[in-house]
Amino acid sequence: MYQLSFAFDAFLAQYWQKKPTIIKGGFQNFVDPISPDELAGLAMEEEVDSRYIARQGGNWDVQHGPLSFDNMPEDNWSFTVQAANHWHEGAARLVAPFRQMPGWLFDDLMISYSTPGGGVGPHIDQYDVFIVQGSGKRRWRVGPKKENYEEEFRHPSLRHIKDFDPIIDEILEPGDILYIPPGFPHDGYAIETAMSFSVGFRSPKKQELLSSFADFVIANEIGDVHYHNPDLPARKNYGAILDSEYCDLENMMRSLLDHPELLKQWMGEHLSANRHELDIITAEPPWQISETYQFLEEGETIHRLGGLRAFYYPEYPHILYINGERFELPPECSNAATYLCDQDTISRDSLGKQLDHPAFMALLTQLINLGYWYPAD
Structure with missing residues (x-):
């Protein structure tokens, strides 16, 4: 080491x-x-x-x-x-x-x-x-x-x-x-x-964050609302953009940021996405939850894929962002963040009682089938 x-x-x-x-x-x-x-x-x-x-x-x-x-x-x-x-x-x-x-x-x-x-x-x-x-x-x-x-x-x-x-x-x-x-x-x-x-x-650039957030907004159909002004005034200057209208349009854009939970979701997905190719080998045939449980019960270890990005917010440790995707567990699975984001290996001894939680074991099995975690040789 x-x-x-x-x-x-x-x-x-x-x-x-x-x-x-x-x-x-x-x-x-x-x-x-x-x-x-x-x-x-x-x-x-x-x-x-x-x-x-x-x-x-x-x-x-x-x-x-x-x-x-x-x-x-x-x-x-x-x-x-x-x-x-x-x-x-x-x-x-x-x-x-x-x-x-x-x-x-x-x-x-x-x-x-x-x-x-x-x-x-x-x-x-x-x-x-x-x-x-x-x-x-x-x-x-x-x-x-x-x-x-x-x-x-x-x-x-x-x-x-x-x-x-x-x-x-x-x-x-x-x-x-x-x-x-x-x-x-x-x-x-x-x-x-x-x-x-x-x-x-490598820290993200402002341009990257803006571009990624715009993609997230479009993909999730957020803010699909047209400008609306029932008090529109008549004007003599056809080509003018009035300051009040500019402020309304600016506020429309800023209002997209007034969704803290959506922002956290986008940021988690964005930061967990990988810029480099991963050595992903999906499980064939797919594992069943019972197989994952038995594998760990026998004292074997499961490793995290090299380079896999997995993050969480400490205030929401049951919500995980792994390789650009969001995975949510029940709140009682709050230790999942430690096992899946802070550590590289999973074993029966490290999991403790979490080994008996069906939702956690279902997610772990899903991650194994995706090739994100794999059994140690």
């Missing part, structure tokens, strides 16, 4: 979304949770999001997966696998120490393999990332945050910026962690063959 060597609350107070930093020995005695061959195997799969990046002098080559690894150059190349925690249980364990952060902010674990000189070039990201150095060594440079960095178009798939004066310039060794907040330019390249593990946190 991976364990951080520093106090997370102190880190948040000093660095989170404030300034980049390197934590030497953030993981003691760090061992890669996945081998290069296993990572390459994932990159060759159709449903896995992978990318190959190579540099020859001033020229860059980018290929999107599925990848093949025939006739590879000797150095100056790397490949990445996005959402590796969805596909590899060992890699997913590296995310666990970061669960002191809100789950709805977590995006994915990206893993990169680089030959000497391999990297993606100087760029800026708009998310928070903890880059854990695995095997090998990598040099990282991070610049100050400012508005006027000039872009360089070296390849259509890469958004490079021109070089910057670094405020961090260090070599990372196994177990070191580089934290970079949004907006800080950075550039890393391998000094020797190396693995890097990037734990990314």
Whole structure:
């Protein structure tokens, strides 16, 4: 089990979304949770999001997966696998120490393999990332945050910026962690063959929230009401939009937000939806509730699918939002949120009396049949 060597609350107070930093020995005695061959195997799969990046002098080559690894150059190349925690249980364990952060902010674990000189070039990201150095060594440079960095178009798939004066310039060794907040330019390249593990946190944009809420309003036929004004005044200026009319239309729009329960439902569904593909295998044949009960009674364990997003509001712990859907249980099933959203495994010992509640067992069986939970090997 991976364990951080520093106090997370102190880190948040000093660095989170404030300034980049390197934590030497953030993981003691760090061992890669996945081998290069296993990572390459994932990159060759159709449903896995992978990318190959190579540099020859001033020229860059980018290929999107599925990848093949025939006739590879000797150095100056790397490949990445996005959402590796969805596909590899060992890699997913590296995310666990970061669960002191809100789950709805977590995006994915990206893993990169680089030959000497391999990297993606100087760029800026708009998310928070903890880059854990695995095997090998990598040099990282991070610049100050400012508005006027000039872009360089070296390849259509890469958004490079021109070089910057670094405020961090260090070599990372196994177990070191580089934290970079949004907006800080950075550039890393391998000094020797190396693995890097990037734990990314991505906050939603205003545009995303507005677009998603609009889709929710339309799908649920909320506010399907026309503007109505029985006191409409006559006017001489045909093209004018009177201030009172503007205010009425504005209030129509704002009134869509005057439904706190609907807003919570939309937000729960929106935040639990996944941006990345999941390794879902539905149960065939479907389980019966009696089978789920017997499986747990025999002391077996059920695991949550890697990367599955499952959230709840503490004031309504019997209402769950899982993979973009809302599931409601009777209020007496309030412990369901702990089992299904806060934990990765379910067993007879952890469930206690909840094992005997028909509604909870029916939902758990439904989630198993959807492929969201699965029996441990």
